[in-house]
Amino acid sequence: MPVPKRRTSKTKKNKRRSHDALTPPQFTSCPKCGEAVFPHRACAACGYYRGRQALPVEES
Numbered sequence: 148m149p150v151p152k153r154r155t156s157k158t159k160k161n162k163r164r165s166h167d168a169l170t171p172p173q174f175t176s177c178p179k180c181g182e183a184v185f186p187h188r189a190c191a192a193c194g195y196y197r198g199r200q201a202l203p204v205e206e207s
């Protein structure tokens with residue numbers, strides 16, 4: 148079974164991981180109800196998308 152000949156240096160390891168950071172999820176507020184909504188998704192609270200009803204409203 149192949150085994151690395153040299154231990155990976157801290158520099159090499161950190162440079163490899165420099166692109167591994169996660170970005171937080173992007174969202175805006177719904178213009179109708181102000182709830183946080185993901186882009187290109189209908190609002191989960193009021194069901195509106197681009198100024199019209201896109202999903203049936205689910206009231207609890």
Ligand SMILES: [Zn+2]
Nearest residue numbers: 177180190193
């Ligand atoms: Zn909404």
